[in-house]
Amino acid sequence: QDPSQLSLDYYLKTCPDAQKIVRAEMECAVKEDPRNAAAILRLHFHDCFVQGCDGSVLLDDTITLKGEKEAAQNVNSLIGFDLIDRIKNQLESQCPGTVSCADLLAIAARDATLLVGGPYWDVPVGRKDAKTTSLELANSDIPAPNQGLIALMTKFLEKGLSVTDLVALIGAHTIGMARCVSFRERIYGDFELTSHLDPTSEIYLGKLKETCPVRGGDDNIAAMDYVTPYVFDNAFYQSLVKGDGLLNSDQEMYSSLVGFATSDLVKTYASDPLAFFKQFSDSMVKMGNITNPEGGEVRTNCRFVNT
Numbered sequence: 001q002d003p004s005q006l007s008l009d010y011y012l013k014t015c016p017d018a019q020k021i022v023r024a025e026m027e028c029a030v031k032e033d034p035r036n037a038a039a040i041l042r043l044h045f046h047d048c049f050v051q052g053c054d055g056s057v058l059l060d061d062t063i064t065l066k067g068e069k070e071a072a073q074n075v076n077s078l079i080g081f082d083l084i085d086r087i088k089n090q091l092e093s094q095c096p097g098t099v100s101c102a103d104l105l106a107i108a109a110r111d112a113t114l115l116v117g118g119p120y121w122d123v124p125v126g127r128k129d130a131k132t133t134s135l136e137l138a139n140s141d142i143p144a145p146n147q148g149l150i151a152l153m154t155k156f157l158e159k160g161l162s163v164t165d166l167v168a169l170i171g172a173h174t175i176g177m178a179r180c181v182s183f184r185e186r187i188y189g190d191f192e193l194t195s196h197l198d199p200t201s202e203i204y205l206g207k208l209k210e211t212c213p214v215r216g217g218d219d220n221i222a223a224m225d226y227v228t229p230y231v232f233d234n235a236f237y238q239s240l241v242k243g244d245g246l247l248n249s250d251q252e253m254y255s256s257l258v259g260f261a262t263s264d265l266v267k268t269y270a271s272d273p274l275a276f277f278k279q280f281s282d283s284m285v286k287m288g289n290i291t292n293p294e295g296g297e298v299r300t301n302c303r304f305v306n307t
């Protein structure tokens with residue numbers, strides 16, 4: 001599939017209410033629990049980085065197909081699959097077999113952003129759902145929180161995304177939570193590449209250590225943006241400038257010794273929320289254009305390929 005095949009009016013005739021249906025379900029879910037916004041935004045990212053945005057991340061393991069849910073960055077971490085099922089059921093009841101799970105996820109990720117105060121952008125649609133998955137690529141291509149700037153840049157460049165896209169897209173961490181296992185090395189400062197956490201308040205670091213002891217509590221969670229964990233704003237970048245990034249990978253954008261370009265971008269987004277919103281929108285469209293050249297189908301159940 002060629003990204004130029006995506007268009008804004010793909011479902012205009014076949015499912016004119018597709019956008020409305022997704023929005024209504026997302027509105028309900030985010031009102032119920034704003035974490036749902038973070039969950040869906042992340043799912044779209046983890047989808048697009050493996051075989052392109054083709055709904056591969058949504059497939060369950062079966063006897064004949066090994067999905068991506070057990071991949072290192074996904075297991076015990078990705079959430080929101082039930083919400084995707086709920087939205088898909090609504091779409092199927094109104095326009096059976098029409099809207100792909102990959103498109104559903106791309107639209108829902110935009111709505112997630114918008115519903116917690118972030119920017120709106122038009123989502124090009126027409127993606128097909130994969131009939132295959134790649135646990136291997138999920139393990140190798142999805143970035144990890146203990147990685148340094150060069151490795152992170154490389155992973156984005158390999159997907160056709162620029163350094164600017166990297167710094168803007170990581171701003172998604174302005175919402176949502178991370179587990180203790182994802183930031184333990186960072187807060188105890190024993191990770192070689194770490195730019196050491198230098199919280200403006202000792203209280204912040206102390207609280208993190210309470211949440212995440214040296215041993216145990218692996219699944220305890222903390223907000224990546226402790227200022228406004230459920231508002232999509234630029235507070236995340238302001239914290240990076242103070243040295244308060246929760247993940248090593250986040251702080252790398254500002255503190256890496258090789259990150260002249262990235263630290264300038266962080267400073268720009270920290271002081272200019274509209275510049276961040278504009279770039280985030282553009283970069284999300286770009287990430288959403290990573291397509292699977294194999295093409296595929298429109299799944300009726302996002303967890304399983306059609307029989």
Ligand code: HEM
Nearest residue numbers: 038039042045077143144145169172176177178179182249
């Ligand atoms: C350098 C690239 C990135 C790295 C290393 C990274 C890593 C992580 C990690 C470790 C977590 C916490 C997971 C856990 O502890 O269970 C997380 C959460 C999250 N990530 Fe990223 N991420 C990156 C880029 C992105 C991008 C591009 C997006 C979306 C556009 C994104 C959206 C999110 C969201 C919304 C959450 C919170 C999820 C929740 O609350 O359930 N991340 N990320």
Ligand SMILES: [Ca+2]
Nearest residue numbers: 047050052056
């Ligand atoms: Ca995928």
Ligand SMILES: [Ca+2]
Nearest residue numbers: 174225228231
């Ligand atoms: Ca925020």
